[in-house]
Amino acid sequence: MSDDTDIEALLEEALEVGRAAAGAGEVAHYIPELAKSDPSHVGIAIATVDGGRYEVGDARVPFTFQSVSKVFSLALVLREHGPEVLDEMACEPSGDAFHSIVRLEEEQGRPRNPYINAGAILVSGLLPGGDPVAKVASLQSFLGEVGDGAEFRVDDEVFNSEVETGYRNRALANYLRHFGLLDDPQQAVETYFRQCSISLDAVRLARIGLFLANRGVDPVSGETVLARADNRVLVSQMAMCGLYDDVGRFAIDVGVPAKSGVSGAILAVVPDRMSITAFGPALGPKGNSTAALAALAHLSRRLDLSLY
Numbered sequence: 374m375s376d377d378t379d380i381e382a383l384l385e386e387a388l389e390v391g392r393a394a395a396g397a398g399e400v401a402h403y404i405p406e407l408a409k410s411d412p413s414h415v416g417i418a419i420a421t422v423d424g425g426r427y428e429v430g431d432a433r434v435p436f437t438f439q440s441v442s443k444v445f446s447l448a449l450v451l452r453e454h455g456p457e458v459l460d461e462m463a464c465e466p467s468g469d470a471f472h473s474i475v476r477l478e479e480e481q482g483r484p485r486n487p488y489i490n491a492g493a494i495l496v497s498g499l500l501p502g503g504d505p506v507a508k509v510a511s512l513q514s515f516l517g518e519v520g521d522g523a524e525f526r527v528d529d530e531v532f533n534s535e536v537e538t539g540y541r542n543r544a545l546a547n548y549l550r551h552f553g554l555l556d557d558p559q560q561a562v563e564t565y566f567r568q569c570s571i572s573l574d575a576v577r578l579a580r581i582g583l584f585l586a587n588r589g590v591d592p593v594s595g596e597t598v599l600a601r602a603d604n605r606v607l608v609s610q611m612a613m614c615g616l617y618d619d620v621g622r623f624a625i626d627v628g629v630p631a632k633s634g635v636s637g638a639i640l641a642v643v644p645d646r647m648s649i650t651a652f653g654p655a656l657g658p659k660g661n662s663t664a665a666l667a668a669l670a671h672l673s674r675r676l677d678l679s680l681y
């Protein structure tokens with residue numbers, strides 16, 4: 374990006390577009406702690422591979438990682454165990470909601486992809502560490518590694534809220550256990566709840582997503598975070614499965630790999646250029662932030678970001 378003034382002005386525009394769209398959504402109610410989020414919050418942060426940093430609006434309002442965490446847990450698991458972990462699941466778009474259980478019966482418990490809850494719970498169980506706290510600690514330290522050494526703490530209120538209400542995710546984990554894909558469903562699902570409860574903000578999320586946009590190399594430290602082939606898995610799965618049953622529309626409107634979460638964040642990755650976080654807790658019917666979708670569509674049009 375050449376002209377900083379233009380970017381600042383464009384971000385202000387995208388913020389307004391996001392704010393206008395926030396009214397069309399509702400905060401997630403099925404996790405009581407998330408229901409307390411302020412639906413009027415909207416923030417955007419951009420980190421470019423060549424060192425640009427931009428933010429606007431509520432880009433430093435904390436939110437929990439939720440499903441965006443699935444990209445980073447898969448990154449660490451691929452790094453630890455290699456691509457064989459993908460033998461346990463498919464890598465295809467599901468066309469189903471993020472927490473869907475319908476295909477598990479027909480497909481012998483094999484998750485459709487690593488970003489739908491069933492696949493992500495399987496991945497959580499593979500994180501290095503002997504118990505959920507240790508497993509998520511390994512993820513937190515990975516985030517520090519790609520996030521300038523920052524600390525990423527778990528929001529205990531959100532974690533407890535997920536534990537209290539997460540019967541559907543427990544059902545998914547038990548299905549995986551039934552079909553022999555998981556040894557310890559309780560441990561895997563608790564790890565999953567915990568990783569979803571890591572607290573961060575749009576600025577931090579854009580920063581930790583930068584290696585994804587730079588073929589697995591952190592452009593700040595110059596360190597290889599992940600083999601290029603593994604990075605390709607993460608990013609291509611974002612393109613195919615990152616927004617669940619909204620992914621086709623998102624491909625048309627925005628056209629870059631992305632991952633959403635029910636706290637209202639969407640991390641979008643523009644290969645070789647930048648990572649963008651758009652945030653707004655009000656969600657549309659598919660569980661994706663209405664503000665973030667609108668803001669990203671605006672940025673994509675104005676910055677010509679679509680890969681298609």
Ligand code: DON
Pocket residue numbers: 439440441471472490535542566569633634635636660661
């Ligand atoms: O599985 C759940 O209920 C959440 N903790 C995470 C789901 C989520 O963020 C789905 N993404 N849009």
